[in-house]
Amino acid sequence: MKEAKNSERKRLNIKELIGYIIAPLTFLYIVIFVDLEPGKPAVTYTLAIALLMAFWWVTEVLPIAITALLPVVLFPLFGVMNGKDVSSAYFNHVIFLFIGGFIVALAMQKWNLHKRIALKILSITGSSPAKILFGFMFASAFLSMWISNTATAMMMVPILLSIITKLEEYFEKEDLKKYSIGLLLGVAYGSSIGGIATLVGTPPNLSFARIFQIMFPNSPEIGFASWFIYAAPISIIFFIITWIYLYQLYKPKNEKNKLDVNFDDEYKKLGLASYEEKSVFVVFVLLALLWLTRKGLDLRGFYIPGWSELLMAPEYINDGTVAIALALILFLIPSKKEKGKKIMDWQTTSQLPWNIVLLFGGGFALASGFKESGLSYWFGEQLSGASALHPILIVLIISFSMTFLTELTSNTATIEMLLPVLAGLAVSINVNPLILMLPATISASMAFMLPVATPPNAIIFGSNRIRIADMARTGLVLNLIGVVIVTLVTYYWGTWIFDFDPTILPDWAK
Numbered sequence: 001m002k003e004a005k006n007s008e009r010k011r012l013n014i015k016e017l018i019g020y021i022i023a024p025l026t027f028l029y030i031v032i033f034v035d036l037e038p039g040k041p042a043v044t045y046t047l048a049i050a051l052l053m054a055f056w057w058v059t060e061v062l063p064i065a066i067t068a069l070l071p072v073v074l075f076p077l078f079g080v081m082n083g084k085d086v087s088s089a090y091f092n093h094v095i096f097l098f099i100g101g102f103i104v105a106l107a108m109q110k111w112n113l114h115k116r117i118a119l120k121i122l123s124i125t126g127s128s129p130a131k132i133l134f135g136f137m138f139a140s141a142f143l144s145m146w147i148s149n150t151a152t153a154m155m156m157v158p159i160l161l162s163i164i165t166k167l168e169e170y171f172e173k174e175d176l177k178k179y180s181i182g183l184l185l186g187v188a189y190g191s192s193i194g195g196i197a198t199l200v201g202t203p204p205n206l207s208f209a210r211i212f213q214i215m216f217p218n219s220p221e222i223g224f225a226s227w228f229i230y231a232a233p234i235s236i237i238f239f240i241i242t243w244i245y246l247y248q249l250y251k252p253k254n255e256k257n258k259l260d261v262n263f264d265d266e267y268k269k270l271g272l273a274s275y276e277e278k279s280v281f282v283v284f285v286l287l288a289l290l291w292l293t294r295k296g297l298d299l300r301g302f303y304i305p306g307w308s309e310l311l312m313a314p315e316y317i318n319d320g321t322v323a324i325a326l327a328l329i330l331f332l333i334p335s336k337k338e339k340g341k342k343i344m345d346w347q348t349t350s351q352l353p354w355n356i357v358l359l360f361g362g363g364f365a366l367a368s369g370f371k372e373s374g375l376s377y378w379f380g381e382q383l384s385g386a387s388a389l390h391p392i393l394i395v396l397i398i399s400f401s402m403t404f405l406t407e408l409t410s411n412t413a414t415i416e417m418l419l420p421v422l423a424g425l426a427v428s429i430n431v432n433p434l435i436l437m438l439p440a441t442i443s444a445s446m447a448f449m450l451p452v453a454t455p456p457n458a459i460i461f462g463s464n465r466i467r468i469a470d471m472a473r474t475g476l477v478l479n480l481i482g483v484v485i486v487t488l489v490t491y492y493w494g495t496w497i498f499d500f501d502p503t504i505l506p507d508w509a510k
Helices: 002-033 041-059 070-077 083-088 093-110 113-125 129-144 149-167 173-195 203-215 224-250 263-269 275-293 319-330 354-373 375-382 384-388 391-405 411-428 434-443 455-461 468-497
Strands: 297-299 302-304
Touching: 002 041, 041 070, 041 354, 041 375, 041 411, 070 083, 070 354, 083 354, 093 113, 093 149, 093 203, 093 275, 093 319, 093 354, 113 129, 113 149, 113 263, 113 275, 129 149, 129 173, 129 224, 149 173, 149 455, 173 224, 173 455, 173 468, 203 224, 203 354, 203 411, 203 434, 224 275, 224 434, 224 468, 275 319, 354 375, 354 411, 375 411, 391 411, 391 434, 391 468, 411 434, 434 468, 455 468
Parallel strands: none
Antiparallel strands: 297 302
16 A cells, blocks of 8 residues: 555656656747747747647646646737637637537436436347347447546446346356456447547547638538548447457356346336436437538438528538527426426536536647647648658558557547647648548547546546456557557548548648
């Protein structure tokens, strides 16, 4: 115990050394002694600010959200951007997409709708060891498409632990210990895999949508539907592979064909669905449908019109508009259980993770700084040697680097730092920016080795039923499989869905 405390204190001291001393000294050295592009000091200053933020995001000597506020002070101070423009970067339609979607998710949690959905899925999938694993993974993946993967894992783990207690009647201790590790990993990995399928499923996806627009304001919009059509196949393929892999690795030796674990009973304990649950479910389904059908889809000549085209100004409507509209409805529907109150109230809404909102804003401001100062294009020129490589090899390198980098760093902070660099690289080597930015975004959510890599990993590790060695050994294989899947699907399916030639720089990017 004493050794563990000493080790923890040593890690803290190293972080404090880096964060409080090395980071500021590096910042000052670059500002005073480095000149990346003569005549354009903003390029150098932006790099110094970006590195300071990177150091502080990684070491977390300050809260991540507070570090995200640095551009508000430093960009105007060093002449990188006008204070008014920097401030406006912190709130936009992507932020409102997140807020609206999260309010609906909070309503689901308030009335226990998410638990009902999870248990219903488990009651349908069955009760053999393979089906139980599939059920928990599928429930986690489905829920994390619409609510945060953190909230999904937090909700699923207590259900899983109660089921593991029930399974003690059917397995020997060692057998159950092995199988329970597979179940816990299934919940964590399912939460991450499901989240990549939708724009609201995981923060890096939302970061991509806004940063892509900041860097290339004339580019076609990447909406909820087009993202889903691109990312869902990655999610589905990887989900199936992960389920088979986990089952083969952790299946019990003396398994029976079917266990007497009745999820129907657990579901029935919830009682009949309340008026509030039904109301939230209707709003939830309507929100998903409106997101998916808002914008028309042009699938290589076959056009499916969107509902926004029926309006006077369809270009004024975005996914954030839809999210807030549906969230507002929840504040208007009266509650029957809580007389005089509505289904959603401000007290519940106060649980919104404003630290994530500020983190988004800091990333968007940083991306604006990269563009306005010219730093993203400076990076692109330094990496122009990559033009000699085949695009699919570049995609593979990006996917691999992002996957393993986010094992140790915040995936949202990392993606917000690197997407502007990749945008500049794409312009420099004359390839479509999407071929670099899409796989980087997906790969940021594909880290499965360490507890610090993603919140779901940390949550299952907190159960004290799994060791880091188990997670690292299992996750390494999945990391490598994920790199291959992201590379192939992006290069062949992504280019078809978004209708672009990866080797040609489009007019909107010039």
